Amino acid sequence: MAQGQMAPGIVSGRLSSDELTSNFTDLHPPLAPHEAAVAADRCYFCYDAPCVTACPTDIDIPLFIRQIQAAQPQAAARTIFDQNILGGMCARVCPTETLCEEACVRETAEGKPVEIGRLQRYATDTLMAAGEHPFDRAAPTGKSVAVIGAGPAGLACAHRLAMLGHDVVIHESKPKAGGLNEYGIAAYKSTNDFAQAEIDWLLKIGGIAIETGSALGEGISLDGLVQNYDAVFLSIGLAGVNALRAQGADKDGVRHAVDFISDVRQADELAKLPVGRNVVVIGGGMTAVDAAVKSKLLGAEHVTIAYRRGRDAMGASRYEQDLASSQGVRILTNVQPFAVHGNGSAAEIELEYTTSAGGSLTGTGETVRVPADQILKAIGQTLEGAPEGLELDGNKIAVTGAGRTSVTGVWAGGDCAAGGEDLTVTAVAEGRDAAMDIHANLTT
Template identity: 75%
Template sequence: MTSPTTPGIAAGRLSAAELANNFDDLHPPLDRHEAVVAADRCYFCHDAPCMTACPTSIDIPLFIRQIMTGTPEAAARTILSQNILGGMCARVCPTETLCEEVCVRETAEGKPVEIGRLQRFATDTLMNSGVHPFARAGVTGKTVAVVGAGPAGLSCAHRLAMHGHDVTIFEARGKAGGLNEFGIASYKSTDDFAAREIGWLLQIGGITIETGRALGNGLDLDTLQAEFDAVFLAVGLGGVNALRAAGEDKAGVTDAVDFISDLRQSSDLTTLPVGRNVVVIGGGMTAVDAAVQSKLLGAENVTIAYRRGPDRMGASKFEQDLAASKGVKILFNAMPVAVHGNGAATEIELEYTEDTGSGLKGTGETFRLNADQVFKAIGQTLTTDAGLTIDAGKIAVTGAGRTSKAGVWAGGDCASGGDDLTVTAVAEGRDAAEDIHATLMGKG
């Protein structure tokens, strides 16, 4: 994180009360009556396009019907049997481009059934009861190493534990959770939910987490294979792409993921420094999360600069609208050329771009924005390939996460295929666990 003594970057721009209000729950939970009313809008379609759009294939009509009949705990079991991190996914999933986008109510009325909020109501009801609805099968004597305690790793570990295997999760950071704990906007996951969900998940038993253990730094794949019956890699993407702009090494230029992580782990937001003029380079969810939270911390001017047009932006229309509603300006077809300033950033120079059909090109026309803080949110990279085959910068996998080395599976952001979403990572971890189980039991 950039030092608070960097010119233009300061902590305490807003009072504690203002910050608490700004970072309150983005989507307040439904109460029981509101949930029943929202569930009553569902048509319970026999072909259920919402199920097809869900990467974890949750039986959405069934769980909504269970809410309507007054059994939200049963609804939660329906959800969690497909997506053990259904509580977090209900908070962070871009439902507006997945299940809710294809909802018949959305097509007919422009207002879908609130599937995400209903999912949260059901899973919160069950979690708050303290009950874990799944039990382990008989112990198999098989052991599995899971490297990475993010959504894919946790999902894989839970499913393997259910099947009776003993799982050890190795996590590089000092705390489990991965993206859910360190990488999403604070207003999407309040009240330390990520940690509470992990505590609830571990009630299944048979899972041990060892923190401070990273692949390539204290962990060796060959050794893991010698000590365990199978290995699942869910290491995520730890590196950040460079701007490739002059002056990006100046003070005030930092990675958006580090800023978000610092914010998520802060116990007092009044001590978290933010610039007066913030520019975020990128067009995905991370860019929006960094920009919106900068504004909520008290930055006066926040701009997202994205090199392509709005139709190519990775962040959903909902996220773009959210940014605009918080006062964030989004510039399209603009790429960074240089960061200016005497040691510390004071301005960023951008060049207008155009898509010629044969690739993106600069037009030669440039302009400058005041910028004492610049966040890079232009994609992340794999930090270690562990000697495995790589495809487009990620670990190459086939089927349910099988890598180029027998006995090693991979899933989540570090693996090829799929999109970089929490719900997709959960699905990949679950499916890999089933394949690992079948292999260990001589069925695969």
């Protein structure tokens, strides 16, 4: 039996196809034009807008909302795409509740911010539905750039470079482009194959070729890329997963949450996806919440998130935590994995209570057992496959300025690079800024 695949208790067909279709509908349905107009009217159009400061891509939020108010959603979309070419996906997955909307003056005054994320989606969806691309490509420069990884950072970098006239080849190890947008975003946040549709739309700029099944160390090397291209941008993400460090962690039924999420994203028929009756997710970030909610939507009867620290320390926002709770997910805090029990396959997980003193986390020795035929590990990812010769900062590639690495002619951005939060919107900003730095380097 393959680890974590079809252990007893993990079965498919817990819910009917109709029930699953209903469960995995859009988390935030798009705004209708009249709803967008009403939402836009709530904006104060602040001169020194705190929402812009809170946006990692520096979108001129008051301007695009004013354009929506003036019934010009396509103009609003151009304002957004000028700073964030993946503004459509970011409108769906950004934790706006801790970024632009948390900084909104309406939030401070009334506890109800302007719905910036939904307004952004309204604008970007309107322009994309029209089949338009908002930018024209500059005259060819004769320069070529290799981008390693077709995730948000790589796509943003490639688009900006192509727009500036450079030729770009993206090398992507997986069968599809998109990175976490394709494989790691909760299915109820990005419906109707939006990730692929967004890539198809982005590629309309021209000058970008994507080679899938092409990975560093498997036919291509950093040295070879440096020799064959005028610049290289690394956006290889974080492919490794931290170990569970608990007795019995190798039992059937224990698997990585990111793999589980990917299976749901790529499934042709959700009814064929196996899920446990009692699911425990280890971790406290967005991945943990996504995995837990998906398990519940697939028909798991009991789903628990187990996190080693208190709620305030969870990487998932309070909004995401409340979303999990609203779906019937139980959140246990101040517990860490101690042992997985079962005869070959997981049946229970034993959790040890923790305490924190002076910032140091220790186990108390007191434990509790929770039924668990499926255990999903969402305890952080690590860098794998970084080329030799690159200086590292902890577990990530060290960068200075707009993504310059220790190797001349090589930039890096996204989750693999040190600094910044591991968010889609941050990755887009880093890819865009690296592209501008690469362009300046190639044209001076």
